[in-house]
Amino acid sequence: MSPLMAVLDRNPNNLVLLGQILAEEGVEIVGSDSLEAFEHSLAEHPEADLALVDLAGMDARIWEACDMLHRKHIPFLLVAPHVNATAQSLGLAHGARMVLPKPLSIQALKATLRTMKQG
Amino acid sequence: MDQNAGIRLSSGVPGLDEILTGGLIPGRAYLVRGGPGTGKTIIGLHFLVAGAANNERTLLITMAEPEVQLRRSAEAIGFDLKNIPVLDLSPTSDYFAKMKTYDIFAPSEVEHDPITRAIVERIETIQPQRVFIDTLTQFRYLSTDAFQFRRQVLSFLRYLIEKNATVVFSSESSERDPDADLQFMSDGIIHLSNPEEWRYLCISKFRGSDYRPGLHAMRISKAGMRVFPKLSGENYRQKFEFDVMSSGVTGLDDLLHGGIERATINFLTGPSGTGKTSIGLQFIKEAAARGGRSVLYSFEEEIEIMLRRADSIGISARALKERGTLQLVKIEPMQYFPDEFARIVRREVEEQLTRIVMIDSVAGYRHAMRLGEEEAINHLFALCKYLQNMGVTVIVINETEGGWSENRSTATKMGYLADNIIFLRYLERRTEGSVELRKAVGVLKKRLSDFDKSLREVEITREGLHVGKPLRGISEILGSSSEWEPPRRPFLRSILAPTGE
Numbered sequence: 001m002s003p004l005m006a007v008l009d010r011n012p013n014n015l016v017l018l019g020q021i022l023a024e025e026g027v028e029i030v031g032s033d034s035l036e037a038f039e040h041s042l043a044e045h046p047e048a049d050l051a052l053v054d055l056a057g058m059d060a061r062i063w064e065a066c067d068m069l070h071r072k073h074i075p076f077l078l079v080a081p082h083v084n085a086t087a088q089s090l091g092l093a094h095g096a097r098m099v100l101p102k103p104l105s106i107q108a109l110k111a112t113l114r115t116m117k118q119g
Numbered sequence: 120m121d122q123n124a125g126i127r128l129s130s131g132v133p134g135l136d137e138i139l140t141g142g143l144i145p146g147r148a149y150l151v152r153g154g155p156g157t158g159k160t161i162i163g164l165h166f167l168v169a170g171a172a173n174n175e176r177t178l179l180i181t182m183a184e185p186e187v188q189l190r191r192s193a194e195a196i197g198f199d200l201k202n203i204p205v206l207d208l209s210p211t212s213d214y215f216a217k218m219k220t221y222d223i224f225a226p227s228e229v230e231h232d233p234i235t236r237a238i239v240e241r242i243e244t245i246q247p248q249r250v251f252i253d254t255l256t257q258f259r260y261l262s263t264d265a266f267q268f269r270r271q272v273l274s275f276l277r278y279l280i281e282k283n284a285t286v287v288f289s290s291e292s293s294e295r296d297p298d299a300d301l302q303f304m305s306d307g308i309i310h311l312s313n314p315e316e317w318r319y320l321c322i323s324k325f326r327g328s329d330y331r332p333g334l335h336a337m338r339i340s341k342a343g344m345r346v347f348p349k350l351s352g353e354n355y356r357q358k359f360e361f362d363v364m365s366s367g368v369t370g371l372d373d374l375l376h377g378g379i380e381r382a383t384i385n386f387l388t389g390p391s392g393t394g395k396t397s398i399g400l401q402f403i404k405e406a407a408a409r410g411g412r413s414v415l416y417s418f419e420e421e422i423e424i425m426l427r428r429a430d431s432i433g434i435s436a437r438a439l440k441e442r443g444t445l446q447l448v449k450i451e452p453m454q455y456f457p458d459e460f461a462r463i464v465r466r467e468v469e470e471q472l473t474r475i476v477m478i479d480s481v482a483g484y485r486h487a488m489r490l491g492e493e494e495a496i497n498h499l500f501a502l503c504k505y506l507q508n509m510g511v512t513v514i515v516i517n518e519t520e521g522g523w524s525e526n527r528s529t530a531t532k533m534g535y536l537a538d539n540i541i542f543l544r545y546l547e548r549r550t551e552g553s554v555e556l557r558k559a560v561g562v563l564k565k566r567l568s569d570f571d572k573s574l575r576e577v578e579i580t581r582e583g584l585h586v587g588k589p590l591r592g593i594s595e596i597l598g599s600s601s602e603w604e605p606p607r608r609p610f611l612r613s614i615l616a617p618t619g620e
Binding site: 009011013014016017018021054056079081102103104105106 | 220221222223224225228229
């Protein structure tokens with residue numbers, strides 16, 4: 001069965017692209033463009049194997065969502081337009097496996113996901 | 120051995136093939152670069168239309184301008200692109216209206232593959248012999264770095280050439296994104312520029328071939344682009360005899376020891392009103408009587424005035440015009456570029472077999488072409504050398520403002536250009552109780568024969584030109600002043616200084 005990844009990103013075009021690119025890795029995504037939709041999606045898909053959260057456009061409530069992912073033992077990546085030391089340490093403190101700057105390298109993302117699936 | 124050796128493809132741009140010594144070499148990639156509005160796309164369209172007219176398979180790849188707009192713009196300048204397939208890779212309006220932007224991945228990673236697939240698919244289907252890419256600069260944004268860009272472009276061009284295409288591609292160069300890498304990668308470079316109101320084209324690279332260097336003027340109109348190759352007189356030769364052409368005026372022929380030779384450059388120099396144009400017309404009249412065709416290019420006087428002036432001195436220029444042995448052309452200021460004018464003259468010589476060309480005047484030419492003094496001399500030199508090499512006799516009218524010092528200055532600046540210099544000046548003829556203004560003519564230089572060193576009075580009347588016997592008693596001809604005191608003869612004094620003394 002294909003791994004399922006829950007994705008939160010305010011830009012629907014990012015969701016479409018991620019869906020296309022990750023399908024090549026055999027990963028199915030469930031995309032949400034708001035925090036509420038993301039929480040609802042996680043409730044509907046408790047079997048989600050991975051998650052990716054784009055911090056662009058999110059408010060402080062995003063950290064609660066990160067804590068929830070951590071509690072559910074769903075490994076997740078955080079991506080942001082700029083990643084400084086504060087964002088890095090906050091993300092890791094809230095359970096993220098990695099905090100990556102945008103734009104992502106497609107090959108690097110695929111390699112990271114492979115590692116996360118195995119781990 | 121290169122299977123394309125000796126074969127050339129027409130660029131489709133009038134005048135450009137001459138600069139490229141025959142056209143583009145097939146199976147190569149050529150860069151057209153220049154700022155906005157310089158005509159890069161137009162050159163590409165000319166290239167494809169020429170191929171289509173020759174039943175060659177063509178393809179236009181547009182990265183920025185949508186196909187609809189491109190076809191409309193092409194139609195506006197007389198191009199019919201109906202037989203030219205277009206691969207439109209420009210962004211659609213959806214991209215903006217439906218917010219199709221993304222930032223999760225770089226465009227170079229997302230767009231590259233789909234664009235490449237679209238291009239390969241079209242190339243494999245059409246197998247084009249001519250490809251125009253407008254503009255290759257867009258590929259830069261599909262590459263992760265300069266190294267990848269270079270490799271991708273080289274690989275892309277090689278792919279097209281291996282498919283037997285000849286490629287023309289444009290680039291948008293700016294300070295932020297210079298296109299030096301594309302220049303290195305191309306087999307030839309065509310630069311376009313439009314400083315102020317002029318347009319220019321020049322070639323800086325053309326692998327495997329010679330080309331005509333320098334800046335060549337060009338025009339863009341409703342008929343597309345036309346280039347006017349910089350005239351190089353030495354590229355043209357014709358065999359002819361140096362026949363002597365009589366002026367038909369005895370005294371003038373005596374001064375010249377028979378007349379002026381064919382294919383010589385003759386300067387008629389002197390102040391306004393001394394008869395330079397009249398003497399020029401006299402030579403033309405005599406040439407017409409022998410069946411030779413002449414063209415007079417006037418940069419100052421209207422044609423009707425020239426015809427009336429000729430009538431007033433007994434030269435029936437109207438009759439010559441009707442017979443086709445004389446063509447009078449008025450050139451308006453800023454009507455032509457210098458090389459554009461040269462092309463008009465060339466057509467007269469090569470198609471109408473014109474034997475005498477008269478340019479009235481140097482100052483008028485310079486003003487009409489908006490040239491500095493040195494530029495005007497250089498252009499005139501090239502034109503006169505072409506005419507000379509084609510066996511055409513050239514008469515150039517040069518007006519000077521003052522007295523002899525001006526004539527000497529002319530001789531110095533233009534001396535190397537002229538084979539013969541005939542000068543005219545005013546004289547003051549003093550008799551008891553009165554002073555008359557008279558004109559005199561002399562020869563300063565004659566390259567192919569000796570000449571009479573005297574000064575002679577010239578009269579221009581209804582009956583025509585009359586040149587008298589040598590004036591005796593003049594103390595100086597080349598100095599700043601001259602006095603004539605013949606024994607028991609009226610006293611003549613020359614006007615050489617600006618004040619007329």
